[in-house]
Amino acid sequence: DIQMTQSPSSLSASVGDRVTITCRASQGISNSLAWYQQKPGKAPNLLLYTASRLESGVPSRFSGSGSGTDYTLTINSLQPEDFATYYCLQYYDTPPFSFGPGTKVDIK
Amino acid sequence: EVQLVESGGRLVQPGGSLRLSCAASGFTFSSYSMNWVRQAPGKGLEWVSYISSGSDTIYYADSVKGRFTISRDNAKNSLYLQMNSLTDEDTAVYYCARSRLGDWFCDLWGRGTLVTASS
Numbered sequence: 001d002i003q004m005t006q007s008p009s010s011l012s013a014s015v016g017d018r019v020t021i022t023c024r025a026s027q028g029i030s031n032s033l034a035w036y037q038q039k040p041g042k043a044p045n046l047l048l049y050t051a052s053r054l055e056s057g058v059p060s061r062f063s064g065s066g067s068g069t070d071y072t073l074t075i076n077s078l079q080p081e082d083f084a085t086y087y088c089l090q091y092y093d094t095p096p097f098s099f100g101p102g103t104k105v106d107i108k
Numbered sequence: 109e110v111q112l113v114e115s116g117g118r119l120v121q122p123g124g125s126l127r128l129s130c131a132a133s134g135f136t137f138s139s140y141s142m143n144w145v146r147q148a149p150g151k152g153l154e155w156v157s158y159i160s161s162g163s164d165t166i167y168y169a170d171s172v173k174g175r176f177t178i179s180r181d182n183a184k185n186s187l188y189l190q191m192n193s194l195t196d197e198d199t200a201v202y203y204c205a206r207s208r209l210g211d212w213f214c215d216l217w218g219r220g221t222l223v224t225a226s227s
Contacts, residue, residue, distance in 0.1 A: 001170075032212070032213075034213040034214075036153075038153075042219075043203055043217035043218060043219055043220060044153065044203075044214075044217055045217075046213070046214070046215050049208070049211070049213050049215075055215070087152065087153055089153075089155075089213060089214070091211070091212035091213045094167065095155065095158045095167035095212075096155060096167065096168075096169050096170070097155040097158075097212065098155065099152055099153040099154065099155065100152075101152050102152045102153075
């Protein structure tokens with residue numbers, strides 16, 4: 001099974017900052033990676049899929065990149081509503097799928 | 109409105125059973141593969157199970173294999189998760205999630221239902 005690591009586990013940032021979160025897979029996943037945002041008490045919300053494709057309705061300050069085993073979520077000009085926990089999900093080949101452990105972004 | 113609504117979560121004793129339901133509306137349920145994903149209190153997300161649109165392909169996480177059964181009724185626009193031999197490690201919010209048409213990742217999530225396995 002494919003294991004996902006995510007770094008950092010948490011970070012503190014200010015409104016307007018650029019934030020970068022990284023996910024690493026235990027083997028190549030051919031861009032089969034999605035990013036989710038989750039706020040306390042709410043369901044996850046899809047931000048990007050296929051590593052870099054922005055979901056409809058998601059602000060363009062969110063972007064994704066990467067290949068092989070290493071992938072990055074970047075938030076340009078962090079907004080107050082972006083303080084949340086972010087998860088990556090690998091969906092390469094067939095299940096089992098696996099999520100990264102999450103990155104909590106809070107206010108500095 | 110496109111939505112998924114889970115139900116059935118409650119307090120259950122370890123060793124007990126529970127059946128979760130997920131009602132879909134606003135889209136052609138029978139065309140989509142579906143998933144259950146759970147989240148233990150204060151923890152991260154864990155994928156639990158997948159079922160294809162026609163129920164011919166099913167997968168489970170190792171942590172629930174042999175204890176949980178996923179099923180669906182396309183005529184009722186409903187997804188189910190039968191959970192047996194529950195342990196305290198199964199305590200979590202259980203989310204119903206739709207797979208993007210033609211792909212695997214989850215693009216629509218319900219609000220979740222809380223299952224607590226405790227004596």
